[in-house]
Amino acid sequence: MSVITYRQALRDTLRSEMHRDENVLLLGEEIGVFEGSYKITEGLLKEFGERRVRDTPIAEEGFVGAAIGAAMLGLRPVVELMTINFSLIAIDQIINHAAKIYGMFGGQTSVPMVIRTPGGGGQQLGATHSQNIELFYSFIPGLKVLAPSTPAEAAAMLRAAIRDDDPVLFLENLGLYNTKGEVPDEEVVAEIGRAAVTREGTDITLIGYSRMAAVTTRVAERLAEQGISVEVVDLRSLRPLDRETIVESVKRTGCAVIAEDDWLTYGIGAEIAASIQEGAFDYLDAPVRRVAMAEVPMPYAKPLETAAMPSAESITTVIHETLSAVGRRVG
Amino acid sequence: MADTAKPRGTGRTGTRRRTARKEAGPTLNDEQPKVLLDYYRQMLLIRRFEERTAQAYTQARIGGYCHLNLGEEATVVGLMTALQERDYLFTNYREHGYAIGKGIHPRRVMAELYGRSTGVSKGWGGSMHMFDTEARLLGGYGIVGGQLPLAVGAALAVSYRGGDEVVMCQMGDGTTNIGAFHESLNIAALWNLPVVFVVINNYTGMGTTVEKSSAEPELYKRGSSYRMEGVRVDGQDVLAVRDAAADLVERARAEQKPFLLEAMSHRMKGHSVVDPAKYRSAEQAEEAKANDPVAAFEARLTEAGILTDELRQEIADSVKDEVADAADFAENSPHPEVSTLFDYTYATPVPNESSRMPADPVFAEQ
Numbered sequence A: 001m002s003v004i005t006y007r008q009a010l011r012d013t014l015r016s017e018m019h020r021d022e023n024v025l026l027l028g029e030e031i032g033v034f035e036g037s038y039k040i041t042e043g044l045l046k047e048f049g050e051r052r053v054r055d056t057p058i059a060e061e062g063f064v065g066a067a068i069g070a071a072m073l074g075l076r077p078v079v080e081l082m083t084i085n086f087s088l089i090a091i092d093q094i095i096n097h098a099a100k101i102y103g104m105f106g107g108q109t110s111v112p113m114v115i116r117t118p119g120g121g122g123q124q125l126g127a128t129h130s131q132n133i134e135l136f137y138s139f140i141p142g143l144k145v146l147a148p149s150t151p152a153e154a155a156a157m158l159r160a161a162i163r164d165d166d167p168v169l170f171l172e173n174l175g176l177y178n179t180k181g182e183v184p185d186e187e188v189v190a191e192i193g194r195a196a197v198t199r200e201g202t203d204i205t206l207i208g209y210s211r212m213a214a215v216t217t218r219v220a221e222r223l224a225e226q227g228i229s230v231e232v233v234d235l236r237s238l239r240p241l242d243r244e245t246i247v248e249s250v251k252r253t254g255c256a257v258i259a260e261d262d263w264l265t266y267g268i269g270a271e272i273a274a275s276i277q278e279g280a281f282d283y284l285d286a287p288v289r290r291v292a293m294a295e296v297p298m299p300y301a302k303p304l305e306t307a308a309m310p311s312a313e314s315i316t317t318v319i320h321e322t323l324s325a326v327g328r329r330v331g
Numbered sequence B: 001m002a003d004t005a006k007p008r009g010t011g012r013t014g015t016r017r018r019t020a021r022k023e024a025g026p027t028l029n030d031e032q033p034k035v036l037l038d039y040y041r042q043m044l045l046i047r048r049f050e051e052r053t054a055q056a057y058t059q060a061r062i063g064g065y066c067h068l069n070l071g072e073e074a075t076v077v078g079l080m081t082a083l084q085e086r087d088y089l090f091t092n093y094r095e096h097g098y099a100i101g102k103g104i105h106p107r108r109v110m111a112e113l114y115g116r117s118t119g120v121s122k123g124w125g126g127s128m129h130m131f132d133t134e135a136r137l138l139g140g141y142g143i144v145g146g147q148l149p150l151a152v153g154a155a156l157a158v159s160y161r162g163g164d165e166v167v168m169c170q171m172g173d174g175t176t177n178i179g180a181f182h183e184s185l186n187i188a189a190l191w192n193l194p195v196v197f198v199v200i201n202n203y204t205g206m207g208t209t210v211e212k213s214s215a216e217p218e219l220y221k222r223g224s225s226y227r228m229e230g231v232r233v234d235g236q237d238v239l240a241v242r243d244a245a246a247d248l249v250e251r252a253r254a255e256q257k258p259f260l261l262e263a264m265s266h267r268m269k270g271h272s273v274v275d276p277a278k279y280r281s282a283e284q285a286e287e288a289k290a291n292d293p294v295a296a297f298e299a300r301l302t303e304a305g306i307l308t309d310e311l312r313q314e315i316a317d318s319v320k321d322e323v324a325d326a327a328d329f330a331e332n333s334p335h336p337e338v339s340t341l342f343d344y345t346y347a348t349p350v351p352n353e354s355s356r357m358p359a360d361p362v363f364a365e366q
């Protein structure tokens, strides 16, 4: 067991997978000479050379598509998109091609590839660079979408994604790269499609993923000091979605709040809320509430950005409101 | 006539190293000293403005991504001088100097960087997204290549209405590899639109060199697939840039067709304020320093007896004051009110528009 950053966990996993399997190669902008915009691929060009660590031109549609084609012949490309915002340039290749090829040709060829990309927000990057649009990919049958929130999960899930035979959108987060956590020394391969109860509690279920899973854990810790027992569910996989784990938790607590970094209307939380009402209707003591980004193109100015983003404070407020709706507000 | 076969100005071809400067750039003889001094002042203003920007960034007064025009001053001033006031400009995110050059007051540019409501985009855009209707700066864009189709569309609107404005569309060298570049040049050429695409070749997109990213590294030649004339110019020479750009802008206006201009320039610092540019060799860094266009123009004007010690001091002082004034203005300007958060989601108000803060319930009466 060692304590490392989320960044280091990703890098170590890429490196060990490249050693394990000659078919694994990396493609992306600035991943080689520049060593990655967020330094996830630091040192890998030096270690593996240009054949396996390929700096691409700024041509997302071209190199994502090329990775799909290479995967059709059995390579296992891991593509880095600098941020999820730029995936929009490649969205046709991802949705119309990567997600379709296995089914459209009757299962004759699979597309074993990974697209790694960070979401984010909260760094004054403005309207086009602060979006959390993982929903677009989570909506698509044929894609798998993973969203780890800790270094250990990042390692285990990236390993699983690389070894999986389907296209995986692997969501990272700018706000998580420097966070630290324990990672086991032995190779753990996650099971794709499983959520996790990361903290047990009895009063309310709090659901998040990616950066929000980390925020919800902090909120739960703080509320514990006030005597409120929060159960935290980390979705980890947005597609497939582990509805069982969510609904079982809500059956125990009787109410739920969902925290998400994307926009509310039609967002990831909408699907969770719909699943809860269908699976745990008789157990619900209060409406399911969502805390999400204000529905605007994100402004640059700090006070506006701060107001628009969900935070530990807004989540706490909504938890209090939900518990008071249940009639058992504590603290 | 622009020569499409032979590059003008700096003769750098496929190799990374720059070959000897200036074959035969314009001489100072035909120029008015007053005009030359004005170019010099504008270049120095951009230099000092960007240095101040970097400083304010490290003091956390500016946030987000922040890309500077340091080393590109001659290119910026030459290009902006070539435009008429009525001409439109689209740029990428490296646009502070262009905003100033297009006639926007440095105060409003700095205030935008500080995210204040007095900024060009009211604090909503930041460093990468400046827009000003009056100055006809139709936006700095943060998505590589995003500005190209828009510039083509603006030129379509001009052509559709029979106007005589020209659209200039600035971009970096790395941008010539994205699909939007090729789609845009093709459409502009097919439809005979008055747009001048300008590639600022600072020989790197982030850390990737032109040779490593472009199969045809002589970027001005890329227009030939669309039968579009391309010209390469020495971006270190403000007069050469002005002449080449003015020639293409006026031809676009007169002949109603698009052109491609490549300005060979240098990025003196990292890709953005936070990039230490460690991937550059000492030799490359030295080269960028040795090619400082402000210092070169200053030396040239001094040698010609146009820039006296006294004038140099005077210009330096007034530029210093102007930049300090811009920073003071920004510092003392108000932040946008949180109550304005939902003001710009839609231009046409409609019922049921969401103006919900993160902790607000979906149904208010809940």
Ligand SMILES: Cc1ncc(C[n+]2csc(CCOP(=O)(O)OP(=O)(O)O)c2C)c(N)n1
Binding pocket: A029, A058, A060, A082, A086, A089, B067, B094, B142, B143, B144, B145, B171, B172, B173, B174, B175, B176, B200, B202, B204, B205, B206, B271
């Ligand atoms: C579609 C897209 N992909 C990637 C990026 C990230 N990015 C921002 S600037 C840049 C390099 C652009 O280089 P160049 O066009 O040469 O312009 P320069 O920065 O040198 O002015 C990259 C890759 C982006 N903004 N948009």
